[in-house]
Amino acid sequence: MTNRQRVQRILHYQEYDRMPLVHFGFWSETLNLWAEKGYISKELAENWSDGNQADFEISKIIGFDFNWYNVFKPKLGLWPAFESRIIEELPDGTKKILNGEGVITLHKPGAGSIPADVDHLLKDRKSWEDLYLPKLQWSKDRVMKANVVAKDKVFTFEQGGLDYLLKNERDFPYGLFCGSLYGWIRNWLTMEGACYLLVDDEALFDEIVETNAEICYQAVKMTLETGVKFDFGHFWEDICFKSGPLISPQVFRKKIGPHYRRICDLLNKHGIDIVSVDCDGNIDALVPIWLENGVNTMFPIEVGTWNGNIRPWREKYGKDLRGVGGMNKVVFSKDKKAVDEEIKRLLELVELGGYIPCVDHRIPPDAKWELVVYYCQKMHELLG
Numbered sequence: 291m292t293n294r295q296r297v298q299r300i301l302h303y304q305e306y307d308r309m310p311l312v313h314f315g316f317w318s319e320t321l322n323l324w325a326e327k328g329y330i331s332k333e334l335a336e337n338w339s340d341g342n343q344a345d346f347e348i349s350k351i352i353g354f355d356f357n358w359y360n361v362f363k364p365k366l367g368l369w370p371a372f373e374s375r376i377i378e379e380l381p382d383g384t385k386k387i388l389n390g391e392g393v394i395t396l397h398k399p400g401a402g403s404i405p406a407d408v409d410h411l412l413k414d415r416k417s418w419e420d421l422y423l424p425k426l427q428w429s430k431d432r433v434m435k436a437n438v439v440a441k442d443k444v445f446t447f448e449q450g451g452l453d454y455l456l457k458n459e460r461d462f463p464y465g466l467f468c469g470s471l472y473g474w475i476r477n478w479l480t481m482e483g484a485c486y487l488l489v490d491d492e493a494l495f496d497e498i499v500e501t502n503a504e505i506c507y508q509a510v511k512m513t514l515e516t517g518v519k520f521d522f523g524h525f526w527e528d529i530c531f532k533s534g535p536l537i538s539p540q541v542f543r544k545k546i547g548p549h550y551r552r553i554c555d556l557l558n559k560h561g562i563d564i565v566s567v568d569c570d571g572n573i574d575a576l577v578p579i580w581l582e583n584g585v586n587t588m589f590p591i592e593v594g595t596w597n598g599n600i601r602p603w604r605e606k607y608g609k610d611l612r613g614v615g616g617m618n619k620v621v622f623s624k625d626k627k628a629v630d631e632e633i634k635r636l637l638e639l640v641e642l643g644g645y646i647p648c649v650d651h652r653i654p655p656d657a658k659w660e661l662v663v664y665y666c667q668k669m670h671e672l673l674g
Contacts, residue, residue, distance in 0.1 A: 293355050294521060297463045301564050301587065301612045303643045309673035310355040311666055312614070312648045314590050315340050319655040321348070329659050353666025358589070358614055358648050359568075361465040361524050362452070364509035365432040367474050367502070368392075368425040372411075391477045392421065412478045415494050422478065426501050433512045452518045463521040466513060466562070468553055469506030472537060472546050473527040473569075475499060481536050488541065496545065503549035510553055514560040522564040523557040525550075525585065530571030532595055539575045547583045554584025566614060570651065572596045577603055581610060590615030590650045598650075599635075604642050612644040619649050622657035622665070629665050637672060 291299075291307045299306040321335035330348055338344040341360040349356055371390030378386040383399040392412055395405035411421055438452055455464065475498055476484050488495045510523070529536045537546075554565050566587035567580055577588065591598055591613055600613035617636060621628040636647045647669070653662065 292459075292461045294461060294463045297521065297646065298564075300646055301644055303609060309640065309646065309669075311353065311669050311673075312356055312358045312646060313349065313354045313653065314359055314615070314649050314651055315345070315357055316348075316653045317655055320653050320657060323655055324659055327659065352663055353670065356462045358463075358646075359524075360462060361467040362436065362438055362455075362513065362518075362520070363467040364436045364469075364513060366467070366469040366506055366509055368422070368478075369429075369432060370425065372425075391474075393477065393480065407480045410478065410480050410483055413483065415491065418494060418498065422498075423501070426505060428505050428508050430512060432505070432509050452513075452516050455518050465522040465524040465566070466510065466520040466557075468510050468523050468525050468557070468565075469502075470526045471503055471506065471549050472499070472542065473529050475502060476529055476536060484537070499545055499549070503552075507549075507553055507556065510556055514556065514562075520562055522566055522587070523554070523562050524565070524589075525567045527567055527569040528571070530569055530573045530576065532572055534572050534575050536571075539579060542576060543579045547579055550580065550583035550585060558584065564612070572598065574603075577611070578607070581607060586610060587612040587614060589613070590648060592650045593618040593620075600639055600642065600645050604644075609644055614646045615648045615650050616645075617647045617649045619651055619653060619657065622653065622661045624661070626661065626664060629661055629668070633665070633668055633672065636669075640673065 293310045296306045296308065296310050298304075300309070316338065318335075318338075321330065321338055324330050325332045325335035330351060334344045334348055338348060340357055345357050368391065372388060372392045374390055375388050376385050377388050377394055380386075385397045386394050386408060387397055387405070388394050388411075392410060393407050394409040396408050397405050411417055438455060479487055479498075484495075487498075514520075529542075535542065557563075557565055564587055565585045566589045567585045568589050569576070570590070570592045572594070573588065580586075580588075588600070588603065588611065591600060593599065593616060599616050600611070603611050603613070616639065618632055621632045639645055640647065
């Protein structure tokens with residue numbers, strides 16, 4: 291049985307021979323530290339990205355089967371992105387930088403956290419039409435010039451990338467990235483800007499949502515029409531924090547839900563019935579909205595301070611809901627006892643069915659190599 295078959299059987303509540311062991315990538319700082327200590331080569335650390343050959347080799351060295359975030363990504367969102375540049379440099383070395391999404395962020399020397407937003411370009415209809423709308427036009431090149439990451443090489447569509455997937459039976463599951471229907475927009479407007487725009491100019495808010503969603507739909511449609519058989523569809527949002535959503539659930543259901551439904555119906559039409567969404571934070575209030583609009587697999591189920599896990603969702607929504615994730619990465623910075631306790635907790639969740647444990651985000655720099663390897667060894671022993 292291949293890992294591809296195992297994933298399908300688990301998420302469809304069917305019998306399988308063993309649980310595949312998956313992760314969600316690494317911080318670059320983590321790989322650099324591991325390379326310095328000789329656990330992996332410097333070449334692997336420098337060349338790593340989701341789903342490429344370095345990713346497969348690092349996974350094998352550690353003991354993972356594969357990286358869940360293994361997807362074909364059309365060029366969605368802003369295309370081209372804004373050119374990143376320094377706007378201002380302060381006396382203490384802090385820099386104000388315009389990023390690729392048109393947001394000015396504050397970068398402090400030595401800080402390892404996410405840079406704070408201090409300003410943004412998208413504020414009104416004029417900035418939308420002058421700066422953003424030209425970057426949000428549908429073109430077949432958004433699919434044609436995308437990359438396909440296969441186990442041993444990277445192709446472009448024009449070089450026969452999707453043809454490779456058509457003609458070769460792969461061991462690993464491979465998803466189709468369907469974009470972001472609100473997370474990117476929140477990034478462009480900032481959270482405060484998005485809230486204000488909804489009140490100040492609801493028609494413009496709707497136009498931005500619809501323009502972005504249409505590009506996602508057309509890219510998914512064109513990709514599926516090639517005949518490639520993807521194992522799952524996948525969205526990205528990151529629109530929640532520790533206390534809940536960064537958008538009103540009522541607004542999300544009304545404004546964003548129908549666009550999810552339209553794309554999920556398209557995926558279902560082409561035989562894809564596993565659709566996942568990547569959203570960090572406490573997502574409880576948005577789970578029913580995703581479910582009613584065709585998204586049935588939550589990922590990466592960040593544990594956080596709110597103790598996120600699949601059990602209460604399964605009790606509330608039944609087997610319509612699946613999950614990938616929920617392994618608390620924090621234990622990798624502790625000791626074997628903490629890892630053992632986490633494994634015990636995960637095994638109880640596996641018994642629910644329709645669930646694949648996965649590290650609940652990128653493995654961070656404070657993760658101890660020996661504990662990550664120990665986790666893989668124990669999980670294989672117990673779930674093999």
